[in-house]
Amino acid sequence: MSSSSTSALEIEIFQYTDAHQSDFIENLKEWVAVESNSVQPDLRKEVVRMMALAADRLAALGATVNLVNLGSHQLPDGQDLPLPPVILGELGKDPQNPTICFYGHVDVQPAKKEDGWNTDPYTLTEIDGNLYGRGATDNKGPVLAWINAMETFRALKLAMPVNFRFVIEGMEEVGSLGLENLLEEENQCFFSDVDYFVISDNLWLSNKKPALTYGSRGNACFFVEVECGSKDLHSGTFGGIIHEPLMDLITLLDSLVDPTGCIQIPGIYDSVAALREEERKLYKSIEFDLEEHKNNSGVKKFIFGTNEEILLHLWRYPSLSIHGIEGAFHEPGIKTVTPAKVIGKFSIRQVPHMDLLVVKQQVVEHLKAVFSKRNSPNKLKVSKPLGSKPWLADVNDLSYKAARRAIKTVFGEDPDFIRDGSTVPVARMFQTITQKSVMMLPIGAADDGEHSQNEKISRHNYIKGTKLFAAFFLEISKLHRHLHETSHTETNN
Numbered sequence: 465m466s467s468s469s470t471s472a473l474e475i476e477i478f479q480y481t482d483a484h485q486s487d488f489i490e491n492l493k494e495w496v497a498v499e500s501n502s503v504q505p506d507l508r509k510e511v512v513r514m515m516a517l518a519a520d521r522l523a524a525l526g527a528t529v530n531l532v533n534l535g536s537h538q539l540p541d542g543q544d545l546p547l548p549p550v551i552l553g554e555l556g557k558d559p560q561n562p563t564i565c566f567y568g569h570v571d572v573q574p575a576k577k578e579d580g581w582n583t584d585p586y587t588l589t590e591i592d593g594n595l596y597g598r599g600a601t602d603n604k605g606p607v608l609a610w611i612n613a614m615e616t617f618r619a620l621k622l623a624m625p626v627n628f629r630f631v632i633e634g635m636e637e638v639g640s641l642g643l644e645n646l647l648e649e650e651n652q653c654f655f656s657d658v659d660y661f662v663i664s665d666n667l668w669l670s671n672k673k674p675a676l677t678y679g680s681r682g683n684a685c686f687f688v689e690v691e692c693g694s695k696d697l698h699s700g701t702f703g704g705i706i707h708e709p710l711m712d713l714i715t716l717l718d719s720l721v722d723p724t725g726c727i728q729i730p731g732i733y734d735s736v737a738a739l740r741e742e743e744r745k746l747y748k749s750i751e752f753d754l755e756e757h758k759n760n761s762g763v764k765k766f767i768f769g770t771n772e773e774i775l776l777h778l779w780r781y782p783s784l785s786i787h788g789i790e791g792a793f794h795e796p797g798i799k800t801v802t803p804a805k806v807i808g809k810f811s812i813r814q815v816p817h818m819d820l821l822v823v824k825q826q827v828v829e830h831l832k833a834v835f836s837k838r839n840s841p842n843k844l845k846v847s848k849p850l851g852s853k854p855w856l857a858d859v860n861d862l863s864y865k866a867a868r869r870a871i872k873t874v875f876g877e878d879p880d881f882i883r884d885g886s887t888v889p890v891a892r893m894f895q896t897i898t899q900k901s902v903m904m905l906p907i908g909a910a911d912d913g914e915h916s917q918n919e920k921i922s923r924h925n926y927i928k929g930t931k932l933f934a935a936f937f938l939e940i941s942k943l944h945r946h947l948h949e950t951s952h953t954e955t956n957n
C-alpha cells in the first residue's frame with residue numbers, strides 16, 4: 465500500500481521489493497541456517513562463518529569491507545578463545561550525501577528444537593505469513609532488510625542517496641565484547657564522517673503499529689555470593705546445625721523488591737529524573753494494547769493495570785529482576801545436599817539520571833545490612849560484573865524526521881514514539897563516543913519473540929522493513945541536503 469505522497473521513484477523501488485520477496489526471504493533462510501550462537505564457545509566457528517557471509521554480501525554490493533580482529537577473551541574455565549572479527553564496511557563518499565552508519569549483529573541466542581520450538585530453529589519456515597527461525601528478528605532479518613534496500617537501489621541502477629557505513633558484530637548477545645574499545649579507536653577515523661547512526665535491533669511496542677525508539681534503559685548486573693566453606697555438605701549430617709548459604713541468599717534476594725515491584729534498596733529512586741507533565745500526557749496518547757502485551761508475554765496478570773503505569777515502569781523507572789542462583793540444585797528429582805557456595809544473580813535496569821557507581825554502593829550497603837541481621841558466620845561477596853548506562857535520543861534530530869516520513873509512506877500511518885525497557889548498550893556507546901545522532905528504527909513486531917522459542921519476523925514486516933529503509937535513505941538524503949543548502953546560503957548572505 466502506498467500513500468498519496470509516494471513518489472514515482474518510491475513506487476519503482478517498492479515494486480522491485482515486492483517482485484523480489486522470494487529472493488530476500490532466501491537470503492534470510494541462508495543466514496538463519498548458520499547456528500551463529502555466541503553464547504556457546506564450541507559454536508564460535510559458526511559465528512566466524514556468519515561474519516564472513518555478511519562480509520561477502522556487503523562486498524558484493526561494492527562496499528569496502530574490513531574484518532577487524534579483536535583478539536581473544538578468556539572463558540570462565542581460563543581457556544582463551546578468539547573473538548569473531550567485527551565488520552567495518554563502507555560504501556560511498558559523496559560529500560553532498562549524508563553518511564549513515566548502520567549497526568547490527570549476526571550472532572544469535574541459543575536455540576534447540578527440544579526447547580519447545582514447533583519447527584527447526586535453523587530452518588527458516590514460513591507459516592501463516594510468519595518466518596520462523598532463530599535470528600529472524602534478532603537481528604539477521606533487520607540487517608538483511610537494510611542490505612536488501614541497498615541491493616534494490618543497485619539493481620535498479622539508481623544513485624545511492626546516502627553514503628553507507630556498517631558496524632556488524634558477532635558478540636552482541638554476550639555483551640559486545642571488545643566493541644567499545646574499537647569504537648573509541650575508530651572515532652577519529654572510520655566514524656569521523658558519519659552524520660547519523662541507525663540501529664534496528666529492537667521491536668515495536670505493538671504487533672501491528674510501527675514505532676520509532678528514542679530511549680532504552682541501561683542495566684547493572686550483580687552477583688551476590690554466600691559461602692560457608694570449601695565443600696558441599698550432607699543435610700542429614702549438618703542440616704539444622706549450620707547457617708546454610710542458600711538460606712542466607714534467599715533472604716538477601718527476598719529483600720530486594722516488594723510484591724508491588726517497588727525496589728527496597730534505600731536511595732535507589734533518588735536520582736531518577738522527575739516526570740514532566742508533557743511526558744505523562746505523551747504516554748497516555750500512545751496506542752498501547754495492554755491485553756495484546758499480556759498475550760505476548762503469556763502471563764495472566766501484570767502488577768499494574770493501566771497503560772500509563774505499565775509504560776512508566778518499563779521505560780521510565782528502574783526495575784529489578786532476579787535471574788538465577790548458581791550452585792543451587794536445579795535439576796528434576798531430589799538431592800539432599802547443602803551447597804557450600806551459592807551465587808544469586810540479579811540486575812537493575814537503569815534510567816536517567818542514575819549513576820552506576822552510586823547504585824553499586826547502595827546495593828552493597830543494603831545487602832550488608834540485611835546480611836548482618838542474620839548473624840551468619842558465612843562469607844558474603846557482592847560484585848557488579850556488568851554495567852551499562854541508559855540511552856536517550858533527541859527526537860528532533862533529522863533522522864527521526866526522515867524516519868517518521870518514511871514510516872508514513874510505507875505503513876500509511878505515523879509511528880508510536882517509544883522507549884525500550886531493555887538495554888541496547890551500543891546506542892549509548894555510539895552517542896557518548898562520537899557525540900553524533902543515534903536512532904533506533906525497529907522493523908520487528910512486539911510478538912516476534914526475540915530470545916524465545918518460535919522467534920519470527922513476519923513476511924509483511926521483513927518486506928515492508930526493506931521498503932522502509934529504502935524510503936528512509938531518500939528522506940534523510942533530501943532533508944540533509946536541504947539543511948546544508950540552507951545553512952550554506954545563510955552563511956553566504
Ligand SMILES: NCCCC(=O)N[C@@H](Cc1c[nH]cn1)C(=O)O
Binds near residue numbers: 639683
Ligand atoms: N530489544 C533489544 C534487546 C537487546 C537485549 O536483549 N539486550 C540485553 C542486553 C543486556 C543487558 N544486560 C545484560 N545484557 C538486555 O537484557 O536488555
Ligand SMILES: [Zn+2]
Binds near residue numbers: 569602603636665
Ligand atoms: Zn539483538
Ligand SMILES: [Zn+2]
Binds near residue numbers: 915
Ligand atoms: Zn538478542
